Amino acid sequence: MSRAEKKLSAGAAKGLSKPGRWSDGGGLYLSISADGRSKSWVYLFRWKGNAREMGLGTYPLISLAEARERRDHWRKVQLTGHNPIEARRALPGSMPTFGECATRFITSMSSQWRSEKHKGEWQALEEHAKLLWPMPVNHIDMAAVPAVLNPIWETKRETASRLRGRIEAVLNYAKLTPSGPGRTRQHGVAISPMCCQPAKI
Template sequence: MAKGIHRLSARQIATARTGHHADGGGLYLQVTKTRARSWVFRYQRNKRRRELGLGTASVVTLQEARERAIELRKALARGEDPMAARLARRAAQRRTWGEVCKEYIDTASTEWKNDAQAAQWRQSLTDHGPDAKLPLEHVTDAVVLACLKKIWESKTETATRLRGRIERIWGYAHYKGWVSGENPGRMKGHLEFALPKASKIKKVKHHAAMPYADVPSLMRLLRKRGSKSSKALRFTILTAARTDETVGAEWSEFNIPKARWVVPPERIKGGREHVVPLCAEALAILDSMPKDEPPFRLSENTMLYLLNKPDKLGLPYTVHGFRSSFRDWAAEETETENFIVEMALAHTIKNKSEAAYRRGHLIAKRRVLMNAWEAYLSMAARVKIAA
């Protein structure tokens, strides 16, 4: 690079002859034989001289050219190659947002808990995210904000997850060198100034639970349907499991001879291994499932759609709500001690003396409880049981 900067004046630019005229710091005025004037930035990379065009002098002013040269020198100082970055950006213009989303999800999902998580990402981005056909560089602050505003107050939890996913995908594209600039999905110091705090608008919404007296009738309907989603819902109700525990289950977690389902800590909300004693109907459901893939490989919302969709069951309840149905049934219809029911639900026990029982899984006592739940769901019989 030539020594000294800001060498050129307006008059020199206007009267310069054919050739390259240094302004300093790698910035040159290039004048062709036809008297066309343009700005170029010269630098060396791996002992090779490179030249980057910055625009014609009739459009880009001297001051603007100098500002662009400053940014390029900063990039070089960071160890970046401005030419490679430009080529990457041009490639990104041919790369769509949908293509980048797919590539990121395919890459990241190898470390995720289960296939359902990838399905959730795809679904939320498809339903509420930027248009998949948009060129990557066109996914701007305005585009992201417009997507989020549509659901920020009506579907706050979905919106916050969507924002985080957009931020991750854009970050991935930035790491790959496909985009530059600020991340349009970033909340802190960015979107927080355009969107109200989620904690201020999020309404506490309890999971709609079916009265336990009605659950046996639902189970009869589900047994008649026989679809994969209906089997998954039956299994979830019988085991009082959470949705993600069911859809993320792997065959390796089941000990069929001992009639146990061991859910690993990383898939349990409380972060502790949870052992579920399996009743006869739960075992029969497992036996009916194909063995060449996880038993309940479904999107997390599949069971909810089965419950809620008018063309399905058309019921105003949530899958998670059946845990409350089970809890109410155990309190009303059995004499089971509270901490055993809490253990069946994989809840954290706050009482220290009761929590001491977690040193064991109390499988025998919980098996009695879960078998009684199965009997109730099969016969609708209100059976009192001893703990």
């Protein structure tokens, strides 16, 4: 790996708190939530001319070194002519991302929503919950969801409350899918409606 692809250090990853995405090179980014409380690794790449985003796990659960190893693995998969996201999805026991579950849930429920406004609000879920979108559902913990809600909880309480309900609905749906986590635990975290509570400030 070239030096240009090692822009971050373990100390820098720990110390960064400014919201945004911080590049380590080679498509690996440390994504920091709007309130600076939650961090996750993402691999950004292009597939058939389109920008794609692949979640690699939350920080510090996944270290910088581990994130680089995961990025390298999926980049090699891409170089063999396979879409890394589809390849991971095809693995036995693979866990769907929040975005995948949300898309399936919205598709399955849209025929029951008569209000165009209601449909539009659900379609905007990706914009409001973009931090969660690439994350495997079993990696969404007590820090990830509040990181989405807290920036708007005090100023847009009703919007935040509705957003919390939609996130909770998707997580509950994820439990029921054949490839979902159900009641199992991953890294000591269980998917629970409690994940959807905003942090007290």
